[in-house]
Amino acid sequence: MPDLLNEHACFGGVQRFHSFDSQAIGLPMRYSVYLPPGAGDKPLPVLFYLAGLTCTEETFMIKAGAQRVAAEEGIILVAPDTSPRGAGVPGETDNWDFGVGAGFYVDAVQEPWSRHYRMYSHILELRQLVLDTLPADPARVGIFGHSMGGLGALMLALRNPDLFRSVSAFAPIAAPMRCPWGRKAFGGYLGPDEALWRQYDATELMAGMQGAPFPGGILIDQGLADKFLAEQLYPEAFEAACLGVGQPLTLRRHAGYDHGYYFISTFVEDHLRFHRRVLG
Numbered sequence: 001m002p003d004l005l006n007e008h009a010c011f012g013g014v015q016r017f018h019s020f021d022s023q024a025i026g027l028p029m030r031y032s033v034y035l036p037p038g039a040g041d042k043p044l045p046v047l048f049y050l051a052g053l054t055c056t057e058e059t060f061m062i063k064a065g066a067q068r069v070a071a072e073e074g075i076i077l078v079a080p081d082t083s084p085r086g087a088g089v090p091g092e093t094d095n096w097d098f099g100v101g102a103g104f105y106v107d108a109v110q111e112p113w114s115r116h117y118r119m120y121s122h123i124l125e126l127r128q129l130v131l132d133t134l135p136a137d138p139a140r141v142g143i144f145g146h147s148m149g150g151l152g153a154l155m156l157a158l159r160n161p162d163l164f165r166s167v168s169a170f171a172p173i174a175a176p177m178r179c180p181w182g183r184k185a186f187g188g189y190l191g192p193d194e195a196l197w198r199q200y201d202a203t204e205l206m207a208g209m210q211g212a213p214f215p216g217g218i219l220i221d222q223g224l225a226d227k228f229l230a231e232q233l234y235p236e237a238f239e240a241a242c243l244g245v246g247q248p249l250t251l252r253r254h255a256g257y258d259h260g261y262y263f264i265s266t267f268v269e270d271h272l273r274f275h276r277r278v279l280g
């Protein structure tokens with residue numbers, strides 16, 4: 001069972017921070033939960049948010065301003081951490097885009113990362129923990145995320161469309177095999193086998209689909225003043241893959257917006273309402 005670290009009343013509901021002994025990671029892991037008012041009366045939809053490089057389970061809850069709309073729509077929000085903490089891998093804090101804060105939502109197979117850096121399994125484990133411990137409806141679980149977490153959300157949803165029934169992203173690393181962040185992370189965690197890399201690449205996964213896995217559509221927001229857009233993100237590659245398999249995609253390009261949480265907080269309401277509409 002998870003430990004409760006602290007809780008705060010918020011928009012008539014409650015914001016909580018938890019820790020639990022993660023079997024997937026082999027270490028304690030933190031996560032945050034927002035429970036809207038009235039939780040417990042009936043099963044509610046749940047929305048997982050995967051954060052980007054350098055973030056923690058706290059970033060989204062303090063910076064995105066999503067709780068007001070979650071309270072209104074009756075959505076439970078859950079935010080995991082972005083990597084193991086305290087794994088003790090030599091050099092794990094040397095880079096901000098690899099190691100601590102940069103788990104990339106993959107299960108590492110390369111030593112010395114493979115023992116604890118298993119964030120793919122961790123997200124699935126956390127999904128189950130949430131369903132076991134909160135008044136959550138297992139048929140109405142969605143996922144979204146930002147940058148590295150936008151990749152994580154698209155990838156996890158495409159690999160598990162029965163577990164995550166709606167998906168959206170902010171400025172996702174949409175084609176990680178084509179960009180420096182993705183190639184560094186996949187090389188380090190997964191080794192040289194690019195067939196394995198493809199299982200974690202949202203564009204490759206979408207291109208390999210038979211038909212549209214999300215007939216209710218996918219929503220992506222991208223700022224055009226995002227300094228990472230040209231080199232790291234490749235939303236146009238994901239867009240082309242969606243077109244190729246008939247997957248409905250709304251890719252909104254916003255002039256003037258950058259990569260940060262001022263951008264996310266501007267459009268987060270649209271994402272919550274989108275998920276609520278798809279999940280019912």
Ligand SMILES: N[C@@H](CCC(=O)N[C@@H](CS)C(=O)NCC(=O)O)C(=O)O
Nearest residue numbers: 052053054055096147148259260261
């Ligand atoms: N440290 C990097 C930036 C890392 C970054 O932008 N992280 C994004 C996710 S990819 C983020 O959400 N950072 C936390 C924040 O903005 O609060 C830099 O110096 O350029």
